[in-house]
Amino acid sequence: MHLGRLNHVGVATPSITDAIPYWRDVMGATGIGEPFDLPAQGVKVCFVDTPNTQIELIEPLGPESPIAAFLQKNPAGGQHHLCYEVPDIAEAKAWFEEQGARLLGEPRIGAHGTPIFFVHPRDMGGVLTEIMESPRGGH
Structure with missing residues (x-):
């Protein structure tokens, strides 16, 4: 098994709305998607x-969100995490x-609509790592 392409870097933020101007105005990003809720996560x-x-800008939906716990410390x-693609999640x-x-939980559908799971940071050099099945039809 080999890790594939780095799909994304997850960045926790207390407010996506407040973070977007930084990525647009300071970093010059032109491809900024519309924020959407992912209640399952x-x-x-x-x-x-x-x-x-x-x-991937990630904001907690409520106090039970794992991102809320991250933001209490930061x-x-x-x-928050790195995400690598693999051809077959199983x-x-x-x-x-x-x-x-x-592994932190069982595979589930992630924000790209494909199966994902997370590997504990202690087993990945201190970095929370998301493993994601490559999207069908490209990136």
Whole structure:
């Protein structure tokens, strides 16, 4: 099993609305999607296109959101996770489990509409890592 393309960098923010001007006006991003709620994961999401990947802005939908806990420790927000693509989520899950990695929950549908799971930071060099099945028909 090999990790594929870096799909996105997840950046937690207390407010997507307040973060968008930074990405648009300071960073010069022109491909900023519309924010949308992802209730199954307790977050609001907005993708910012860059030439070689995406930034996923993530805001908690409520106090039970895992992003709310992250923001309690990092009130200004910051990098939350990296996301890599794999061709087959079931194969990737089995491989990570064989390596002894701790998975955070079972595969579920993520913000791109494809299956995802997370690998515990302690097993990934200190970085929370999302593994995502590559979208059908490209990126």
